[in-house]
Amino acid sequence: MSGFLFVVPPLTGHVNPAVGVAARLAAHGHRVAWVCADPALVRRLAGPDAEVFGCAGPVPGAPGAVRPPELRGARALRFLWEWYLLPLADAMAPGVRAAAEAVRPDVVVADQQAFAGALVAERLGLPWATSATTSAEFAGAYDGLPRVADWLRQRLTGLRARIGDPSGTADPRFSPHLTLVFSTPALIGARAPSAPHIHYVGPSLTGRPPGPDFPWARLDRGRSTVLVTLGTVNDDAGGRFLAACLTALRDRADRIQAVIADPGGTLPVPADDKDVLVLPSVPQLALLRRTDAVLCHAGHNTVCEALWHGVPLVVAPVRDDQPVVAGQVVDAGAGVRVRFGRTTAARLGEALDTVLHDPAHRAAAARVRAAFRAAGGARAAAAHLERLAAEDR
Known part of the structure; x- marks a missing residue:
């Protein structure tokens, strides 16, 4: 050995x-x-x-x-x-x-x-x-x-x-x-x-340590599920971005139920809200199996985990490798890019509508998924x- x-x-x-x-x-x-x-x-x-x-x-x-x-x-x-x-x-x-x-x-x-x-x-x-x-x-x-x-x-x-x-x-x-x-x-x-x-x-995916219980019973199968996560980005700019996401998602609450990872507790959302579930952390791998789109900062792990599940993305890169990874997502056809620092709730909503309803993005995500799993x-x-x-x- x-x-x-x-x-x-x-x-x-x-x-x-x-x-x-x-x-x-x-x-x-x-x-x-x-x-x-x-x-x-x-x-x-x-x-x-x-x-x-x-x-x-x-x-x-x-x-x-x-x-x-x-x-x-x-x-x-x-x-x-x-x-x-x-x-x-x-x-x-x-x-x-x-x-x-x-x-x-x-x-x-x-x-x-x-x-x-x-x-x-x-x-x-x-x-x-x-x-x-x-x-x-x-x-x-x-x-x-x-x-x-x-x-x-x-x-x-x-x-x-x-x-x-x-x-x-x-x-x-x-x-x-x-x-x-x-x-x-x-x-x-x-x-x-x-x-x-x-x-x-x-991707090298394995079981994750158990985290806090997730309210699976609150997921509404009659609506699309969108996961919003910024990884460890939790400064003032992250709070502003999450607030814009919240507005865009509430405008679409008739057809979208959002799950937002908010480790800093920046969003004032009631714990029993039926349209937006805001939690300090989420069981990401398990949740992705029931997710229709991901809105994230283009962190490599989050992007790869989403595409492993064939989930298209809206990516808002902040710094480091994120702009490059975001470019890869767009070039592969598996998502839409928005500007982290300047995007509006209206632009975020348009991007979400695109990845949820344009079959080309889901098909591209499926192609990457197949390549990932074959690797x-x-x-x-x-x-x-x-x-x-x-x-x-």
């Missing part, structure tokens, strides 16, 4: 896809261990018995790790790298090295944004695989932006000099041994790169990792 060390940032959307893969490997008798700056997060998602090594690093929501909500575009990208991703890598590196020396894994599985995993593995001479939990970097995100791409390369070169092998040449975002992309070209589009070591495995998900990803471990012996 082999040993695998998963190196993940303390971000739910990056841990969740790895959980299903790790569970498959463990079921086959392999040793699976984790390194994360938030061990409690990994144990909550992967199970209380998960072997987790802690390490230093900024955790979202902690002082110094909160991004100003007004940042967008290049300024948001710069903040993400200079104030989060690069400090995270520097902080994680000693803990990743200690975990690797304790576990002695056959393969290090490094999240694409946990650069310490790739660079420490390189320095120790261990084979490593990339866990690409967003497809933005595989869709020409920096095409036409050579100065941005060069700036990123310079930062990664400096990081390698500090924690990796100075003589190494591989980009820590893209393993030359094995890159697992939790999407498929059906969504990414024609720019999806092709190489023997790149495998598009589609193999966690099962296929685990098989590729097992082959990499076997090749190194």
Whole structure:
């Protein structure tokens, strides 16, 4: 049997896809261990018995790790790298090295944004695989932006000099041994790169920890169900956007019943409202099986989970990879894009009417669904990792 060390940032959307893969490997008798700056997060998602090594690093929501909500575009990208991703890598590196020396894994599985995993593995001479939990970097995100791409390369070169092998040449975002992309070209589009070591495995979905009870009996089968979620976007702009969504949905209450995830409690909706169910969190995977459309921020996990169920989307990207993922949704024909900061209730209503009633969007979502399910998900990803471990012996 082999040993695998998963190196993940303390971000739910990056841990969740790895959980299903790790569970498959463990079921086959392999040793699976984790390194994360938030061990409690990994144990909550992967199970209380998960072997987790802690390490230093900024955790979202902690002082110094909160991004100003007004940042967008290049300024948001710069903040993400200079104030989060690069400090995270520097902080994680000693803990990743200690975990690797304790576990002695056959393969290090490094999240694409946990650069310490790739660079420490390189320095120790261990084979490593990339866990690409967003497809933005595989869709020409920096095409036409050579100065941005060069700036990123310079930062990664400096990081390698500090924690990796100075003589190494591989980009820590893209393993030359094995890159697992939790999407498929059906969504990414024609720019999806092709190489023997790149495998598009589609979403890796697994059971989620039980959350608060959901009022399933309140769902009205006589109306379309629309799920509204902004992930972790919960600043003032998020509150304004949810308020516009609420207006658009109430205008269509005769034919739509909305479920809104509102973790910040920004919407003043009575608990017994029959037209709009507002909850701090929802069992998203289970709910998507009974959902007709999703209105979201174009977070990669939410988009892929919706399309796994063949549900079309209205996407309102905020920052980071979200504009790229939103573009993929639109180019695939599986949804409509609106502007997060400037959209109105009227525009949101029009977009919802389009994805609910234009059969082309549902047909496109069904095509992506078929491609996702054929890709193999966690099962296929685990098989590729097992082959990499076997090749190194």
